[in-house]
Amino acid sequence: xxxxxxxxxxxxxxxxxxxxxxxxxxxxxxxxxxxxxxxxxxxxxxxxxxxxxxxxxxxxxxxxxxxxxxxxxxxxxxxxxxxxxxxxxxxxxxxxxxxxxxxxxxxxxxxxxxxxxxxxxxxxxxxxxxxxxxxxxxxxxxxxxxxxxxxxxxxxxxxxxxxxxxxxxxxxxxxxxxxxxxxxxxxxxxxxxxxxxxxxxxxxxxxxxxxxxxxxxxxxxxxxxxxxxxxxxxxxxxxxxxxxxxxxxxxxxxxxxxxxxxxxxxxxxxxxxxxxxxxxxxxxxxxxxxxxxxxx
Numbered sequence: 001x002x003x004x005x006x007x008x009x010x011x012x013x014x015x016x017x018x019x020x021x022x023x024x025x026x027x028x029x030x031x032x033x034x035x036x037x038x039x040x041x042x043x044x045x046x047x048x049x050x051x052x053x054x055x056x057x058x059x060x061x062x063x064x065x066x067x068x069x070x071x072x073x074x075x076x077x078x079x080x081x082x083x084x085x086x087x088x089x090x091x092x093x094x095x096x097x098x099x100x101x102x103x104x105x106x107x108x109x110x111x112x113x114x115x116x117x118x119x120x121x122x123x124x125x126x127x128x129x130x131x132x133x134x135x136x137x138x139x140x141x142x143x144x145x146x147x148x149x150x151x152x153x154x155x156x157x158x159x160x161x162x163x164x165x166x167x168x169x170x171x172x173x174x175x176x177x178x179x180x181x182x183x184x185x186x187x188x189x190x191x192x193x194x195x196x197x198x199x200x201x202x203x204x205x206x207x208x209x210x211x212x213x214x215x216x217x218x219x220x221x222x223x224x225x226x227x228x229x230x231x232x233x234x235x236x237x238x239x240x241x242x243x244x245x246x247x248x249x250x251x252x253x254x255x256x257x258x259x260x261x262x263x264x265x266x267x268x269x270x271x272x273x274x275x276x277x278x279x280x281x282x283x284x285x286x287x288x289x290x291x292x293x294x295x296x
Contacts, residue, residue, distance in 0.1 A: 005046040012039035013051065014076055017061050017069045018134045028131075028139065077137040077271075093122045095279040098132035098143035100195075102223030103266060106246035108144070111290045119282050130221065133269055142270040142280050144287075146195050148263050155275050157284065159266040159293045162240040163259040164203045169233040170253045179236075182209045182256055189235030190214040194221045196264045199238040206260035227252065240264070 015025040016036070026036040044051055051065035061069060099108060104126065115122065132143030133151070150156035172179045179188070182204075190200050200217070204210055218235055220226045223243055230237040231251040240262055244254060268287060274280045287293070 005043050006039075009039045009043040009046070010072060010076060012036050013043050014069065014073050014138060016040055016052070016059055017065060017073075018138060019131055020059060020134075022059065024131060028129075028135070073137070080138070093119075093279040093282065094125060095122065095283050096125045096127065096139065096141045097283070098127045098129070098135060098140040098145070100144065100146060100223065101128045102227075102243065103144055103146075104128065105224065106243070107291065114290060115283075115286055118286060122279055122282055124283075136269065137271050137274070141274055141277065142268065142283065144266060144268055146193075146264050146266050148198075148265075150267055150269055155270050155272045157268045157288060157293060159268055159287070159291050160242065161265055162242055162262045164199055164238055164262045165241050165244045165259055166203070166236055166255040167227070167230050167239055167244050167252055168236040168255050169231055170251055171233060172236070173253055173255065179255060182207050182258070183212055185209075185212050185214050185236065187215055189216045189218055191218050191220060191226050191229055191235040191237040193223060193226060193239070194219050196238075198263060202263055203238055203260050207256075207258055
């Protein structure tokens with residue numbers, strides 16, 4: 001029998017290749033960064049050639065690494081599916097879903113009773129850790145992400161089209177010096193989600209004030225925390241209209257009565273072959289119907 005490298009080394013390589021970071025991959029595999037690096041290096045020694053271009057705080061696959069990933073990642077995915085099938089039971093269907101916390105709270109959980117009623121055998125393992133697209137097939141069967149567009153090699157279904165609101169504490173419009181003009185943003189802090197980095201610049205251009213600069217820009221990886229920060233008067237949040245409407249928070253108001261089309265949408269994403277798996281297909285079809293998503 002031909003000798004193979006340790007499965008742990010292959011798993012480490014695939015995770016680093018997909019996330020592009022030793023730190024992120026180590027967190028995903030519950031390892032220290034040095035331990036993960038040793039596993040990757042062990043695979044490189046086994047193969048006899050480097051697989052990454054080492055850069056500051058990041059790794060990029062070289063040509064040999066790209067070739068190896070294309071050859072072994074599908075096999076690793078198939079092994080994962082096989083183990084999942086053996087451990088899930090004949091009647092139990094399980095979906096590993098990555099989803100942003102705010103979407104889960106505002107738009108997914110209110111419909112979950114309907115999902116349970118229609119498909120009682122379908123169970124969800126919900127993961128809000130982020131890096132959803134990068135982890136497809138490696139810990140996640142499908143993900144709901146927010147993005148401008150999706151890698152064309154993946155299956156993607158747009159779940160909405162939205163507009164950008166400027167969301168702020170009610171005190172900013174009801175206080176002694178109310179904020180009523182976009183030019184007044186120059187004295188305020190802009191709150192931006194890391195997954196929507198262009199939101200403010202796009203809104204500013206569409207609003208006709210392309211030269212206005214906020215006093216500062218604070219970045220968040222949590223929409224829920226952004227809404228709370230805005231409600232506490234820590235800045236003004238550039239978020240989607242659906243976020244504002246679903247929040248129903250009396251402390252918050254929309255500034256300027258002005259909205260612009262968003263470049264960002266929520267998407268259901270999975271690998272094309274995953275759509276043939278019954279849990280993924282059941283959830284996909286239910287989600288599209290529940291949210292009234294636009295046709296493909």
